[in-house]
Amino acid sequence: MDVFAGVDVGNRTTEVAVATSDGRFLASAMVPTTGIKGTRSSAKGIVDGLARALSGLGPVTLREIVLCETAPVVFNAAVVPQEDLALLTSHVLAHNPDTPGGAGVASGRAARLGTLAEAGGAGGPVIALVDRDVSFGEAAARINDAVGRGAKVVGVAMEADEAVLLWNRLGRKVPVIDEVRGLSRIADGTAMAVEVAPEGGRLAALTDPFALAELIDHDDADELRGIALTLTELRSGVVVKAEHGMQVQPNHLVIQTAAGDDVRIRLDEGAGAVNRLAASVLPARSVRVGLGGSIQSPFPALEETFQDAASVVVRDMFAVDAWYQAGASGRGTVRQGGIGLSAAMSDEGRLFGRLAADLRASLDCKVLTLGREAQQMVRGALTTPRLRAPCVIADIGAGSIDLVLYAGGAPQATIELSGAGDLVDAMLGQALGIADLDLVERLKRHPVGRVERRGIIRLQNGAPVRDDRAACADLVGKAVLVTPDAIVPLAADAEPAEIVAERRRCKEDVIVTNLLRGFARLPIESARIHVALVGGGACDDELVMLAREALGRLGVTVGRANVRGTEGPRNCVATGLVLSRLAMQP
Numbered sequence: 001m002d003v004f005a006g007v008d009v010g011n012r013t014t015e016v017a018v019a020t021s022d023g024r025f026l027a028s029a030m031v032p033t034t035g036i037k038g039t040r041s042s043a044k045g046i047v048d049g050l051a052r053a054l055s056g057l058g059p060v061t062l063r064e065i066v067l068c069e070t071a072p073v074v075f076n077a078a079v080v081p082q083e084d085l086a087l088l089t090s091h092v093l094a095h096n097p098d099t100p101g102g103a104g105v106a107s108g109r110a111a112r113l114g115t116l117a118e119a120g121g122a123g124g125p126v127i128a129l130v131d132r133d134v135s136f137g138e139a140a141a142r143i144n145d146a147v148g149r150g151a152k153v154v155g156v157a158m159e160a161d162e163a164v165l166l167w168n169r170l171g172r173k174v175p176v177i178d179e180v181r182g183l184s185r186i187a188d189g190t191a192m193a194v195e196v197a198p199e200g201g202r203l204a205a206l207t208d209p210f211a212l213a214e215l216i217d218h219d220d221a222d223e224l225r226g227i228a229l230t231l232t233e234l235r236s237g238v239v240v241k242a243e244h245g246m247q248v249q250p251n252h253l254v255i256q257t258a259a260g261d262d263v264r265i266r267l268d269e270g271a272g273a274v275n276r277l278a279a280s281v282l283p284a285r286s287v288r289v290g291l292g293g294s295i296q297s298p299f300p301a302l303e304e305t306f307q308d309a310a311s312v313v314v315r316d317m318f319a320v321d322a323w324y325q326a327g328a329s330g331r332g333t334v335r336q337g338g339i340g341l342s343a344a345m346s347d348e349g350r351l352f353g354r355l356a357a358d359l360r361a362s363l364d365c366k367v368l369t370l371g372r373e374a375q376q377m378v379r380g381a382l383t384t385p386r387l388r389a390p391c392v393i394a395d396i397g398a399g400s401i402d403l404v405l406y407a408g409g410a411p412q413a414t415i416e417l418s419g420a421g422d423l424v425d426a427m428l429g430q431a432l433g434i435a436d437l438d439l440v441e442r443l444k445r446h447p448v449g450r451v452e453r454r455g456i457i458r459l460q461n462g463a464p465v466r467d468d469r470a471a472c473a474d475l476v477g478k479a480v481l482v483t484p485d486a487i488v489p490l491a492a493d494a495e496p497a498e499i500v501a502e503r504r505r506c507k508e509d510v511i512v513t514n515l516l517r518g519f520a521r522l523p524i525e526s527a528r529i530h531v532a533l534v535g536g537g538a539c540d541d542e543l544v545m546l547a548r549e550a551l552g553r554l555g556v557t558v559g560r561a562n563v564r565g566t567e568g569p570r571n572c573v574a575t576g577l578v579l580s581r582l583a584m585q586p
Contacts, residue, residue, distance in 0.1 A: 004064040005053065006577030007046055008376075011037050011422065012398035013536065016049040017574035018057070023582050025564060026060075028571050029053035037399075043358045050363070064366040065359060066577040068373040076299030076345070077399070077423040079430040080289050081324040082268040082337040083226040083250050100196045100236040101167025101176035105205040106155035107193040107215035110186045110240070113139060116146035116153065126151060127192050129183055130158035130166070140169035147172050155194040157238050159183050177236050191216045191241040206237045216241040230336050252290040253339075255314075257281050267339045274319035274339060284314040287343050298341055316344040316400075318419035318517075320509045323431045340427045340510070342419035344400060368581070374404045374414040376576030381532050382406075383575060384561045391530040392522065393561070394547075395572070396511060396537025398422045403518040415518045419510055421537055427506045432490075432499065439481075439488065444503060445540050446483045448496045451475040457482060460496045507543050512550045519554065532561040538569035 003026060006017045010033055018027045029052040035041020046065075054060060108125030116128060128146075130139045139158065147153055148171075156176040158166065163178035170176075175196040186192065193215035195206045205211040209221040209228045218224060218241060231237045250266045253274055257263060265277050267289070289298045324338025356367045370376075381393045390407040398421040405413040421444075429440040449459040455471045457480065458464045469487040470480065479496050481488040490499070531551055537543050538560050548558040561569045 001057075001060045002063045003054075003057070003060045004066060004578070004581060005050055005062060006066045006376075006574040006581070007049065008068070008373075008571075008573035008577070009033060009037050009042050009046065010397055010535075011400070014042070014045040014049045015571050015574045016046075016053040017571055017578050018050075018053045019578045019582070021582075021585065025575075025578070026057055027053045028567060028574070030570060038355060040354050040358055043355055043362065046359060047362065062363065062365050064368055064581070065363065066368050066370050066581050067356065068376055068573065068577065069369045069371060077340070077342045077419070077426045078298040079322050079324050079338050079340045079426050080267065080298050081251060082266075082339060099161070099164050100178065101156075101163035102173050103196045103198045103201075104155075104175045105193065105195040105215070106175055107191070108152070108154050109188075110190045110192050111151075111188055113142045113146075115188055116143065116151045124152065125154040127155045127157060127194060128153050129186060130156060130160070131183060132159035136160070136162040136166040137169065140166050144169075144171045157183065157186075157192075157194060175236075177238055180238055186240055191218075192239065194236075194238050196236045202233050202235060203231050203237055206231050206239055212239065215239075226336065253277075253319075253341075254288045254290065254295055255281055255317075256285040256288075258284060260285070268337065271319040271321045271339055274341075275317075278317040278319070282314060282317060285312065287314055287317060287341070289341075299343060299345075312345050314343055314345050316416060316418040318342045318417065318423070318510075318514060320419070320423070320427070320513065322427045322506075322509075338430065340423055342399070342423040342510075344416065344418040370577060370580050370584075372414075373573055374402065374411050376573045376580060377402065377534065378404055378406045378411055379576035379579045380563050380572035380574070381534055381561045381576075383564045383579075384532055385565050387530055387532050387559075387561065389530075390524075390526060391532060392519075392524070392556075393572075394515065394518075394531055394533050395535040396420055396533060396543070396547075397535045401511070401514045401518060401537075403515075403522060405522045405524065413522050415521055417514045417518050419514050421511075424506045424510045427510065428503060431502050431506065434490075442483055442488070443481050443490075443499070444507075445542075446481055448479060448481050448490065448499050450479050450496055451477065451487075457487075458496075460500045504542065504546065507540075507546055508550075511537060511543055512546050515547060516550060519551070529556050531556050531558045533558065534561045534563070534569045534572040536570075 003018050003020055008015045012033055013030050014033045016029045017025060019025045029049050031045055031049040031052060033042055034045035108127050110129055111126040112129045113134060128143050143153055153174060155174050157180045158178045159180055161178050163176040167176045175194055177194050177196060193206060195203050197203050205215060207228045209224045212224045212228055213221040216239060227239060250268045252264045252266055255263050263281055265274055288295050320340040322338045322340040324336045359367045377393050377395055393404045395402040401417045401420050403415045404411045424444060425437050425440045428444060429435065429437055434440050447459050449457040451470045452458050453476060454473060455466055455468055456464055457467050457470050475489060479490040481490060533544060533547060544560060551558045561572060563572050563575050
């Protein structure tokens with residue numbers, strides 16, 4: 001039996017629909033996309049998808065593959081800091097150790113144990129510095145002795161993980177922060193501040209630029225804004241006054257226009273200002289960011305994919321305010337104001353021809369390119385029962401959100417918006433400090449909870465459930481991700497409610513904002529219009545709810561497509577390709 005296949009290569013998944021020449025759909029399949037969509041590296045994913053779809057059909061002959069007429073587009077996502085962190089990490093020496101001692105805020109001049117008595121004689125408050133080679137017992141004895149001689153010890157910073165042990169032995173209780181790396185960089189007499197929040201609390205003084213300026217005797221609170229932001233939501237921190245001032249440098253976005261001119265904007269002006277600039281100059285040649293004093297691309301995939309930089313066109317760009325996390329000298333990470341960026345870049349079709357040639361050679365069958373993706377998406381979506389025109393098909397993918405307005409006949413308008421699932425992943429991973437994007441992808445879709453006792457998980461909605469997979473004693477008290485395949489422990493101090501709130505915020509800021517951005521550009525004449533969600537994002541229940549709430553306020557009816565009445569919101573373009581090919585037959 002002869003068959004042909006429609007193949008849709010997405011940024012994350014490749015979908016296949018197999019049918020006979022008389023219009024019978026036989027099979028569907030979905031596999032991960034290999035390499036970059038539309039490039040030669042994506043051929044393997046296409047072959048894998050075809051093999052999976054054909055595997056259960058018995059003896060069949062694949063005569064033809066149908067692809068969309070498309071130019072490969074690299075959709076990139078990244079989160080970058082608003083300000084240069086290189087200097088920040090030399091001033092924020094420690095933060096958020098698991099077991100600080102005491103609570104409170106203190107500031108004074110740094111003094112090592114050997115100079116405490118001398119510092120005390122000067123009459124000013126001091127922060128005692130305890131090097132790693134000094135035991136907590138010896139340190140406590142020497143601090144107590146210095147206090148007895150008149151030293152005004154108001155806080156302690158120590159390298160070893162012994163804050164509680166030292167604090168318990170102090171005659172005068174002061175905040176103690178341990179695990180402070182780089183203590184040797186602090187010279188005696190340096191102005192510094194320490195703060196430990198009460199159990200369950202967050203820093204207050206060190207996160208307030210005015211209070212921080214007063215604590216370390218710094219003239220310009222504006223220069224401390226970035227440092228204050230790094231400590232947001234942490235429980236403890238140490239800040240020293242830099243020898244030559246707090247010269248935090250703002251990072252810049254640099255867009256090279258089609259005419260070859262560079263236009264710049266400071267990232268700390270916020271995502272709204274970045275988006276307004278992008279809208280005024282796109283399409284452009286390149287997008288770069290000033291990081292750490294150098295100008296570089298935030299999207300490494302661009303260089304890996306398009307060897308001929310002169311052929312690249314930046315078609316769309318989207319920015320959103322985000323958190324940026326980066327390693328610091330102390331334990332864990334610091335949080336800094338950041339910008340999430342997504343860009344759509346294309347070489348206008350040069351690479352796609354090579355992909356088609358590779359497929360013809362490796363599969364020994366015809367490869368037909370047929371119609372733009374928007375046309376195929378409409379054909380596939382209209383197989384959804386009860387969906388009628390006028391309608392908008394909204395494809396929420398990994399790299400982009402594509403909107404197609406259809407009122408009968410041909411699509412009336414098509415909008416391709418950079419910024420979708422991958423940008424949500426990047427922002428959520430940065431906000432929660434999770435580098436494993438596969439874990440972030442699962443976290444984006446599945447419920448979280450806390451293991452209350454062995455085998456009992458209280459989910460994010462407050463409901464307790466029994467799950468024998470959570471019977472391990474090591475999981476008790478921890479936040480976990482609950483998936484059909486596994487119970488995955490998350491950060492020890494993570495709160496399920498905070499995780500869910502961050503997840504929703506990222507989805508709203510990226511997906512919902514982009515949907516509304518696109519709808520504002522569509523020439524919609526009637527509020528009585530259907531919106532059919534397709535693509536991977538349409539499989540996310542929480543995301544569908546957020547989209548329905550936002551678009552519902554515009555008076556439209558929002559639902560998920562059910563392609564062919566069997567496939568749900570997936571396989572839309574692949575099905576459309578099959579239907580287009582069938583329509584060509586006599």
